[in-house]
Structures are given as C-alpha cells and as structure tokens.
Amino acid sequence: MFKFSKDTVKETVRIAAPAMVESFFSAVATFIDSKMVSSLGTAAVASVALTTQPMLLRLTPFTAINIAVAALVARRKGEQKQVEANRILVTSLVITLILAVVISIGFTIGAEPMMQLMGSNADTHEMSTTYLRILCMGTALTAFQNCINAAHRGTGFTKISMQTHLTSSAVNVCFNYLLINGNLGFPRLGIRGAAIATMIGMFVACVMSVISLFRKTPYLRLGIIIQEKIRPQWIVVKQIVKIAYSVFIEQVLIRFGFILNSKMAAGLGTNALAAHRVAGNFATLSYSFGDGLMAAAVALVGRSLGEGKPEKAKQYATTCRILGLFMATLVAILLAFLVRPLYRLFFTDPAVVDIGVALNIPLIVVLFFQVQQVINIGALRGAGDTRFTAILGIICSLVIRPAVAYLFAFPLGLGIVGIWIGTLGDQVVRFAATAIRLAKGKWTKLKI
Numbered sequence: 001m002f003k004f005s006k007d008t009v010k011e012t013v014r015i016a017a018p019a020m021v022e023s024f025f026s027a028v029a030t031f032i033d034s035k036m037v038s039s040l041g042t043a044a045v046a047s048v049a050l051t052t053q054p055m056l057l058r059l060t061p062f063t064a065i066n067i068a069v070a071a072l073v074a075r076r077k078g079e080q081k082q083v084e085a086n087r088i089l090v091t092s093l094v095i096t097l098i099l100a101v102v103i104s105i106g107f108t109i110g111a112e113p114m115m116q117l118m119g120s121n122a123d124t125h126e127m128s129t130t131y132l133r134i135l136c137m138g139t140a141l142t143a144f145q146n147c148i149n150a151a152h153r154g155t156g157f158t159k160i161s162m163q164t165h166l167t168s169s170a171v172n173v174c175f176n177y178l179l180i181n182g183n184l185g186f187p188r189l190g191i192r193g194a195a196i197a198t199m200i201g202m203f204v205a206c207v208m209s210v211i212s213l214f215r216k217t218p219y220l221r222l223g224i225i226i227q228e229k230i231r232p233q234w235i236v237v238k239q240i241v242k243i244a245y246s247v248f249i250e251q252v253l254i255r256f257g258f259i260l261n262s263k264m265a266a267g268l269g270t271n272a273l274a275a276h277r278v279a280g281n282f283a284t285l286s287y288s289f290g291d292g293l294m295a296a297a298v299a300l301v302g303r304s305l306g307e308g309k310p311e312k313a314k315q316y317a318t319t320c321r322i323l324g325l326f327m328a329t330l331v332a333i334l335l336a337f338l339v340r341p342l343y344r345l346f347f348t349d350p351a352v353v354d355i356g357v358a359l360n361i362p363l364i365v366v367l368f369f370q371v372q373q374v375i376n377i378g379a380l381r382g383a384g385d386t387r388f389t390a391i392l393g394i395i396c397s398l399v400i401r402p403a404v405a406y407l408f409a410f411p412l413g414l415g416i417v418g419i420w421i422g423t424l425g426d427q428v429v430r431f432a433a434t435a436i437r438l439a440k441g442k443w444t445k446l447k448i
Helices: 006-038 042-058 061-077 082-109 111-117 126-136 139-155 159-179 191-212 222-229 234-266 270-306 310-344 348-381 386-409 416-440
Strands: none
Touching: 006 042, 006 111, 006 159, 006 270, 006 310, 042 061, 042 082, 042 111, 042 126, 042 139, 042 159, 042 234, 042 270, 061 082, 061 139, 061 234, 061 348, 061 386, 082 111, 082 126, 082 139, 082 222, 082 234, 111 126, 111 310, 126 191, 126 386, 139 159, 139 191, 139 270, 222 310, 234 270, 234 386, 234 416, 270 348, 270 416, 310 348, 348 416, 386 416
C-alpha cells in the first residue's frame, strides 16, 4: 500500500520540476513557432506538420541511446560508481557523434522522397522539403546535446537540461520573429527562416550542454574524465546496446505507426491536417508534465534500485503518478474553457477552427491516459525493463493506433476526429498494460 511521504514528494518535485518546466516551455516554443508559421498561411502549417514524423524518425537511435544512458547512469549513481557513470557518458557521446554524421547526410539527401511518402501535395511539397532538409543538417547538434542532458538527468541533475532548452526556445522564437517575415531589417525567408531559427537555437543549446561538463559540481564532468583518463570501452557499448536495442526497434516501428496516422490525416485535406497539427501542439503541452515526471521516475527508480531499495522505488513511481494526475486535471480544465480562443490564435477560417474544437474532446480524454502511461514507462525504463515497454509500444503504435484511427476516420466517417480516437485507443492500452506490469513488481529485480 502506498505511504505518503513528504520527503519522497519533495525529492520527486526537486527533480521533476526543472524537467517539467523544460518540456512545457519547449512545447510553448513549438506553439509559438506554429503561430508564427501560421502567418504564412494554412499550407505552411500543414507543411511543418508533414515533417514532424520524419524529423522524429531521424532521432530514434539517439532516443534509444539516451534512455539507456539515463537508466545506466542512475543505477551507477545508486551504486556509488562515479567513474563508471562518466565512462558511460564518454562512450555514448562517441557512438552518438558517429551515428549523427551518417543520419544527417542520409536524411538531408532523402528529404524530397520522404515528403512525397508523407503525402505532400502541390501546396506543401516544396515548403516541407525545405524545412526538413535544413533541420536534418543540425542532427549532430541535437543528438549531442540530448545525450549530455540525458546523462545529467540520470543523476537527478535536471536543471541543465531545463536551462539549455529554455535558452534554445527563446533564441528560436526571437529568430523566428526576425527571419520568417523579415522584421527589423532581416530578410523575409518564410518557412526557410523558421527552420534556420530552430537550427540557431539548437546550436546554442548544444554549446550550453558541453559547457555544463566543465563545471565543478555536477556528478558528470570533464575534470573527472581527464583525471581518471576515462576512455570509451567496448563493455560499456554492450551495456548501452543491451538496453537501447529494444528501445530503438520500438521507436522505429512507433514512427512508422505514426507515419501511417500522419498520412491518413494528410489524406483528409489541408484544413484538417493544419487543425490536427495545432491539436498536436496542445497535446504536447499536456505531455510536457508527464515527460518531466517520467524523467524523475527514471532517475529516482534507477537510483533506488541501485541502492538496493525496491520499496522506495515503488514509492517514487506512485508519487510521480499522483502528481501527474493532478497536472493533467489542470490542463484539461484550461483546454475545456479556452479551446475556441486558442484555435483562433492560429486560424481566421471558421471552418478550420470548428475542426479544432471538435478534436478537443478526444484530446482531453487522451491526455489523462497519456500522462499516466508515460510516467509508468519511465519507472519501468529506470529499472531497465525496456523490452516490455518496447513490445508494448510496437503493438500500440503499429497496430492499435492506426487500425482504430482508420476504422473511425474512414468506414465510420468521423474524419480527423477518428484519427484522435485511434490515439486514445493507443494510450488506454499502454496505461492498462504498464499499470499491470508495475503492480506485479518483477521490474524491481532486474539487473543492468
């Protein structure tokens, strides 16, 4: 039975708060970015929407590595093995840099056929291809920064990730203002300007993350790496791959499932796709709180198990879920009362606004299950139970979500609302499966 502990709540909030602030304001920056892009017209918003899944697909190997790194570093900190934690960071950065170069080249060259595959049309093809190509050139910046931040998150030092993302978001918004419509004497670059602004923000964030390793206080720092002459090790590569491979397979197949959904949405017309994009921004805002608590769950569960305290790990997982439910309720109330004014910030066409309002009901229901399941997955990943989460993610994203979405969107004639019902089916199954898995408790006995 769960026992309320002020110390547990305090420690959870200490680690989760910076991560939640980071995720929330990153989502706000995306929200503002969409608003600024919307000044170029509905087709521009739809063009950016088309690039979302390919951009996330290119990051799948890095996501897998980062999840493994956070879990391993958290466990080593609990075991009080600081040198090994720093060795994990060094090894992961080498792997990340090599992969980033290869992926950046491949996606930059393949941007045009990818957009054709995503269902671009005469209104959106050129803009979406340009946007994707520019962002893919900065893959190494994003990957390197996220790897360092993931390792810091594993130690519970979430402030640096918050600082880098907040600064990056602010820089992105500023250069959006300057470059999209050519304000203050800058050239008017349109969709190209939005992509360049994002790149500049990514560069600033990467520099800040690297600088964090020069500080004297973090658990992971350059001083220890130099002093102990830490080098990448093949055994550490194996440790990372052991956890990351299943997450990578999961992430790739999840992206294909999401691409199916995105193609279905694109087939419903430019107006529906644009409204779908903005609804996705709102979903990301709500997800940001779950993402922050997931980061706390990974760090706290991993550390507690490294200390040999499985009951404490369970207590942290439950605390994160309770806080997540509270935050989801607040967001749901805001969306319920402000939905139409929010959509009017993006669109002047009443028809598009009406589509967005229709999406709000499934969106609100989705966010409750989404926040809870992502925290559950964070706890399981912190324990190293990535095989289960991978299999679950594949089934939900590649089978349940597209199948339910297709059924409701086309045979049952609900259009873009049906796409969101597919998302709801996905989130409900994830929530139920992860809740059962946590209740069984086998995850507390895994060795990583």
